[in-house]
Amino acid sequence: MIEKSVDLKSYNTFGISALCNEFATFSSHDEISELLVQKESKELLVLGGGSNVLFTKNFQGIVLKNEIKGVSLISETENEVIVQCGAGEQWHSFVLRMIEKNYAGIENLSLIPGSVGASPMQNIGAYGVEIKDVFHSLEAFHIPTGEIHTFDAKDCAFGYRESIFKRALKNQYIITSVSLQLAKNGKVNTSYGAIESELAKMNVSNPTIRDISNAVIAIRSSKLPDPKKLGNAGSFFKNPVIQKTQLEKVLSIYPDAPNYPAGNEHVKIAAGWLIEKSGWKGKNIGTCGVHSLQALVLVNYGGSTGQEVLHLSTQIIQDVKNIFGIELEREVNII
Ligand code: FAD
Numbered sequence: 001m002i003e004k005s006v007d008l009k010s011y012n013t014f015g016i017s018a019l020c021n022e023f024a025t026f027s028s029h030d031e032i033s034e035l036l037v038q039k040e041s042k043e044l045l046v047l048g049g050g051s052n053v054l055f056t057k058n059f060q061g062i063v064l065k066n067e068i069k070g071v072s073l074i075s076e077t078e079n080e081v082i083v084q085c086g087a088g089e090q091w092h093s094f095v096l097r098m099i100e101k102n103y104a105g106i107e108n109l110s111l112i113p114g115s116v117g118a119s120p121m122q123n124i125g126a127y128g129v130e131i132k133d134v135f136h137s138l139e140a141f142h143i144p145t146g147e148i149h150t151f152d153a154k155d156c157a158f159g160y161r162e163s164i165f166k167r168a169l170k171n172q173y174i175i176t177s178v179s180l181q182l183a184k185n186g187k188v189n190t191s192y193g194a195i196e197s198e199l200a201k202m203n204v205s206n207p208t209i210r211d212i213s214n215a216v217i218a219i220r221s222s223k224l225p226d227p228k229k230l231g232n233a234g235s236f237f238k239n240p241v242i243q244k245t246q247l248e249k250v251l252s253i254y255p256d257a258p259n260y261p262a263g264n265e266h267v268k269i270a271a272g273w274l275i276e277k278s279g280w281k282g283k284n285i286g287t288c289g290v291h292s293l294q295a296l297v298l299v300n301y302g303g304s305t306g307q308e309v310l311h312l313s314t315q316i317i318q319d320v321k322n323i324f325g326i327e328l329e330r331e332v333n334i335i
């Protein structure tokens, strides 16, 4: 059923009010086909949990909310499984379900909000793992033809917070299921420094995948705001990838600037650190601001418009550029 003139406030974790002309949910390929025939609007936006979008104006089109459910075992060998998950399942619930089965690979991605279907969109990543590391394939509904196409990892052109669905194939596909290749006796990944220290705090020396998940949940809960209590969409900006020569300039003034390898000539520098050093951490403009525990996260204290948050982000970009000569890029999808 298509509803008219729906406020999207409860469908985005920023808690921003914005009207869409039409709104409907779908739970199968057939329902998508039916809705595409019934809709009046030309523009279309697929929404999962709305945890990576900022609505800056009313959306003059139809919003289709993904509710395709179901988890199934596609294949199993002595060491591995391939598990297919409906795109409308909640990502974190799926992670917990895999941990319950002792299937390793996505425990470091615990507590990321949103749907399974959006996870390949920006190749979600956290604590040393990206979904591309365990990705097998996905199925997607091709909007112009109604065909179902299968993509493997190469087809998805994954990068840091990137995939082909954000670039060349933007607005062409609705991802309907995602299949991951998980390990039955997998090794844990403790490469991200904060995990080791959290495990030490927990007095765990031989961590299981559940221990890793618990450590990640504890770290995340200590600094990332819970969208149910405070509107936000996680990191608002990407960590910029810069030339090593540019990093050297920063290090000559701030020898402790956090940075990570990114190929032979480039490094990633922590955007949260750049924003903090630019004086923005904990600052507000009206009802929106920069989170006091994680400067990469912009928050809506209640009543902000998307334009206000966008304006705040522009001011931050300008200041970081003026102070460090580094251009921040927004990570959140601006609608
Ligand atoms: P939505 O916000 O609904 O959609 C995001 C984009 O994907 C939109 O452009 C939408 O049109 C498109 N889209 C959604 N579903 C589909 C589909 N089925 N087919 C085609 N297009 C689709 N991200 C990380 O990578 N790592 C983190 O550690 C992380 N931490 C976060 C912490 C917090 C507190 C919050 C609020 C967000 C965080 N995020 C993180 C961002 C976000 O959770 C992820 O990007 C998540 O995958 C978004 O899922 P969603 O279903 O909410 O997507």
Ligand code: EPU
Pocket: 125, 126, 127, 128, 194, 233, 234, 235, 236, 237, 238, 239, 258, 270, 271, 272, 273, 274, 276, 281, 293, 294, 295, 296, 331
């Ligand atoms: N830092 C500061 N000040 C801050 C925030 C961070 O100095 O206000 C420093 C930290 O001290 C640390 C470094 O920056 O040295 C990195 O911080 P953190 O470990 O918190 O991670 P991040 O780089 O800020 C990225 C992702 C997160 C992901 C974490 C963990 C991006 C854009 N963000 O944040 O993803 O959860 O690493 O892997 O890559 C998201 O995408 O929404 C998101 C939350």
